[in-house]
Structure formats: C-alpha cells, structure tokens
Amino acid sequence: MVMKSITSYRPMSLDEVISRLSKEDCFIIAGGTDAMVQRKSPRGAAANFDKPIVFIDHLQELKQMYTIDQNLHIGACCTYKEMSEHPLIPRIVKKAIKEIAAPAIRNRGTIGGNICNASPAGDTLPLLYIYNAKIRLRSAKGERIVEIRDFIQGPRKVFRLQDELVTEIILPVIPENRIHFVFEKVANRRADAIAKLSFAACMRHDEGKILDVRFAFGAVGPTVLRSTEIEHKLTGQAFPLHDKLRNEIVADFETILKPIDDQRSTAKYRKTVALRLLRHFLESTI
Numbered sequence: 001m002v003m004k005s006i007t008s009y010r011p012m013s014l015d016e017v018i019s020r021l022s023k024e025d026c027f028i029i030a031g032g033t034d035a036m037v038q039r040k041s042p043r044g045a046a047a048n049f050d051k052p053i054v055f056i057d058h059l060q061e062l063k064q065m066y067t068i069d070q071n072l073h074i075g076a077c078c079t080y081k082e083m084s085e086h087p088l089i090p091r092i093v094k095k096a097i098k099e100i101a102a103p104a105i106r107n108r109g110t111i112g113g114n115i116c117n118a119s120p121a122g123d124t125l126p127l128l129y130i131y132n133a134k135i136r137l138r139s140a141k142g143e144r145i146v147e148i149r150d151f152i153q154g155p156r157k158v159f160r161l162q163d164e165l166v167t168e169i170i171l172p173v174i175p176e177n178r179i180h181f182v183f184e185k186v187a188n189r190r191a192d193a194i195a196k197l198s199f200a201a202c203m204r205h206d207e208g209k210i211l212d213v214r215f216a217f218g219a220v221g222p223t224v225l226r227s228t229e230i231e232h233k234l235t236g237q238a239f240p241l242h243d244k245l246r247n248e249i250v251a252d253f254e255t256i257l258k259p260i261d262d263q264r265s266t267a268k269y270r271k272t273v274a275l276r277l278l279r280h281f282l283e284s285t286i
C-alpha cells in the first residue's frame with residue numbers, strides 16, 4: 001500500500017494559526033474526536049485528509065475561561081474535562097457534559113469542535129441555544145461575533161469562512177438563582193451513546209408570573225430548534241400554567257418539530273418523547 005503524506009502544522013501561537021489559515025486552505029483539528037472518525041481510512045492507511053492539517057488543541061490562548069461584563073467566555077479548545085472542573089461553568093452545562101461519551105473522549109473533545117461539527121445531536125448545543133451563545137471568529141482580516149443560531153446552518157454546515165478560526169464561545173450569564181433549568185438527553189444507554197433527541201429549557205417566575213422561558217430541542221430537525229415566538233406567548237403568563245395554555249404550547253411545538261428516521265431512532269419516537277419532555281417541564285411547579 002502506498003502511504004499518502006499529509007502536511008501538518010502545529011503552530012506555537014494563535015497568531016501563527018491565523019497567519020497559516022490566511023495563506024493556505026487547511027483542515028483544523030482540535031481534539032480530533034469527530035474529524036478522525038469522519039476522515040478514517042482502511043486499517044494501516046493514513047487518515048483521509050485532502051488538505052493540510054493545522055492542530056490547535058495545545059494552544060493555551062484557546063483554553064481560557066473568564067467572565068467580563070456578565071458574559072462568560074469559553075475558549076474554543078476547552079475540553080469537556082476542563083469545563084467540567086472549572087468553577088465558572090454553569091451547573092446545567094456540567095450536567096450535559098457528564099452525559100457526553102466516556103472519559104477518554106471528554107479528555108480530548110472540545111466545545112469548539114462540538115459547535116463546528118454542527119451535528120443536530122451535539123450535546124452542548126441545546127443549552128448553548130438557551131444561553132443565546134455567541135461565537136467569536138478570528139481571521140487575518142479581523143474578528144466577528146455571530147449568534148449560534150446564525151452560525152450553525154445545518155448538519156455539518158457552519159457560517160465559517162475558510163481563513164477563520166472559532167476562538168471563543170460567549171455566554172451571556174443567566175443567574176442560577178430562582179431559575180429552573182433542565183437538560184435531558186435520550187439515548188440507548190446512559191453513557192457513551194449519541195442522543196436520539198435532547199431537550200433543554202429554563203424558566204424564571206416571580207409572584208406567580210413567568211418572566212423568562214426558553215426551550216431548545218436537539219436531533220428533531222437539521223439544527224437545534226428554538227422558537228422565541230412560542231416562548232413569548234408564555235412570558236407574563238400565570239405560573240403554574242393553566243392546562244389550556246400548556247396544551248397550546250405542546251401543540252405549537254408539535255407542528256414545528258421535524259425529526260427524521262435514521263439508524264438511531266424513528267421520527268415518531270423522537271417527536272413523541274420530545275413533546276413528553278416539554279409537557280413534563282411545563283407541568284413542573286418548581
């Protein structure tokens with residue numbers, strides 16, 4: 001077998017990565033846990049990359065976590081393990097991380113990789129939508145910040161130019177007191193399994209009125225599904241919810257959830273369970 005050679009770069013700084021991307025179309029590798037599976041070759045052959053590789057996972061500049069002005073900044077190359085051990089990461093995000101893969105993948109896999117891979121089943125995504133996360137990108141021409149709902153455009157499709165690198169994920173902080181968060185992942189097993197579907201939600205209420213409510217569904221459409229229109233119907237309404245309004249919200253989502261049949265589940269199962277999780281959340285009186 002003739003071995004194909006692959007050019008690879010391991011730049012020593014973020015500036016060097018940006019400069020490399022401005023000169024050459026490269027394939028970015030962070031943890032490699034999606035890339036190496038998608039580009040795998042028959043045993044013994046080099047992975048199937050048709051362009052040079054640039055490794056970024058070792059860069060400390062992409063591994064910082066800090067808050068400024070009520071925004072939590074998470075470096076694109078923070079691994080799940082690093083995030084799960086960091087005091088600034090919200091508890092609900094840590095809960096979602098705990099349900100990702102197994103320790104070996106959580107040691108390598110990064111939040112930036114989960115976003116850029118843009119799988120509808122990516123486990124960090126529903127919560128990132130709930131948080132209205134923003135994606136910071138950098139190229140030699142400068143920086144831009146994009147809302148996650150505009151960045152992820154479909155399965156494996158993101159709004160990233162060839163010379164851009166995702167450097168940070170920015171989460172506007174949601175105070176954890178007096179807000180009820182849920183994240184539910186439904187999969188074949190409790191560990192090391194990709195989601196059949198997932199559901200994230202949060203609700204803040206005070207003196208019997210709903211002040212803020214957000215819902216996001218994973219793996220029931222080409223991207224995570226969130227509807228601010230439906231959420232606005234609930235804002236200002238009495239809490240706990242009346243049956244009529246609860247049924248109306250479930251019916252609204254029933255019309256817009258568009259799951260598919262695939263090797264992991266059926267469209268029918270996904271829709272039924274997603275709507276049950278929603279109803280259960282709406283029935284909660286916490």
Ligand SMILES: Cc1cc2nc3c(=O)[nH]c(=O)nc-3n(C[C@H](O)[C@H](O)[C@H](O)COP(=O)(O)OP(=O)(O)OC[C@H]3O[C@@H](n4cnc5c(N)ncnc54)[C@H](O)[C@@H]3O)c2cc1C
Pocket residue numbers: 027028029030031032033034035036037056076077099100101102105108109110111112113114115116117121122123124160164165166167192193194195
């Ligand atoms: C056995 C196994 C189990 C898994 N289980 C789960 C699971 O339970 N839940 C789940 O959500 N995922 C799971 N995954 C998928 C994967 O681990 C995650 O999506 C992970 O977050 C990918 O991160 P990474 O750093 O390894 O990405 P990589 O594989 O390095 O990159 C993924 C994609 O993102 C691009 N990319 C990465 N970083 C950047 C950046 N900073 N800027 C621009 N582009 C970038 C790459 O070019 C590539 O296209 C699993 C994978 C395996 C192999």
